[in-house]
Amino acid sequence: MTLSLTGKTALVTGGSRGIGRAVVQRLAADGARVVFTYHSAEDAARSLNAETGAEAVRCDQADLGTLPAIFEPVRDGLDILVNNAAVAFARPIAEITPEDFDRILTTNTKFPTFALKAAIPLLRDGGRIINISSINTAVPAPGGALYSASKAALEQITKIAARELGPRRITVNTVSPGATDTEMLRSVNTPEGLEQAAAVTALQRLGTPADVAAVIAFLAGPDSAWITGGNLHAGGGFLI
Template sequence: MTGTDRHRSRTALVTGGSRGIGRAISCRLAREGALVAVHYGHDHAAAERTVKEIEADGGHAFAIHAELGVRGDAARLWAAFDRGLTEQATHPSHGVDILVNNAGITLPRTIEHVTEDDYEQVFAVNTKAPFFIVQQGLGRLRDNGRIVNISSGAARSAYPAIIAYSMTKAALDQIALSLARQLGPRGITVNTVAPGFTETEINPTLRNPEVRRSLAKASIFNRLGVPADIADVVAFVASDDARWVTGQWIDATGGVRLGL
């Protein structure tokens, strides 16, 4: 296996772990020794590809399915996790050490074009689902564990074109503050990692070369982020090296906010 062993003997769950930033996080944690539950909502083939890639690199992973944004989603996710973990001979004990709430959907519409259905769906996936995933996962989360929520730089900046999406991430940010205080006595850290403009499928506007150039210029590094940029930050926050960091909003935008 390549990389360090700082997550060896740990079990991780990454929601939306089969594509984009989630895929990069899954692969990075697995390279560092974790058994990774790769969650997916719709794309079974992508999840299987991610698992096979991890295994080809010498790591361990399994795919779990649960559609988010519908009633009972958290319960179904954890039931799938429990079943999948039972089948893993390398990690026979139940429980999770690292929970990464990464799954999310975007809504590229200004306020006058957002319908009630749009609003309810984006909040159901981006805010409600992680809230109840954490709630129902607390009994499984081992002491000295890690919760990492993937937010967005848009939560602290003005982007009228994605107002409802930005609101979901701003709401998600509060979870780290409250839970870090509640779970600190157990040695559990809770942090938020906020990407900026990143090369993923969630942003359809990146298909436009002019938009790509404009967004790349927003970073002080004059480029779009790539999923590995975010995965590297998450791997650190999820490690023992970050044991003294909790309740924090970590800017992983490539310096986008420095120019605002």
């Protein structure tokens, strides 16, 4: 591993657990100064700060009023934004409530969109924006209408942002993890479902947060400068 991000500043949303935690660890190991957000996992945020030196900022993505606070530590300039934080729950369309709709679309689409907007004047030319989607936009499952829709919308916003920010050499990409062994995945799947997901993955296992973080670190680094508007499926061959 090289210190390819030395001198860079990164902001990672939802960085205390799961994929986000692995991203913070990887970007910090690659030399970046990292700020990350967390919602309720205060102990996990503290331990990550102690481990990596990354700065933790509490944030509730269901409330746009918390948005300005997450950018305070990076007012002097930003190089990398990773929109990772999200919520997921299974709900058949026949049981969806307006509250369900507002919660998922605000957390997974609205907040990341306005975080991207807030980042634009802070991003240095040649910066990186990486939005985390899901393989579920390509492999929709019963009960996942709201989650898949929220992520599909973010994918489209990513493509438009890539066009708009291209003149500044700012790249904007999506990473869509496959079945990745996190608390979120286990909360919406049965053990049998997880076994089946591993079985249909070409590499014959669930992904790890570190697997996905490596892909994100590539997009955050100098070797990805000619990739923008793309969607990298980081799923070990779950979808081919």
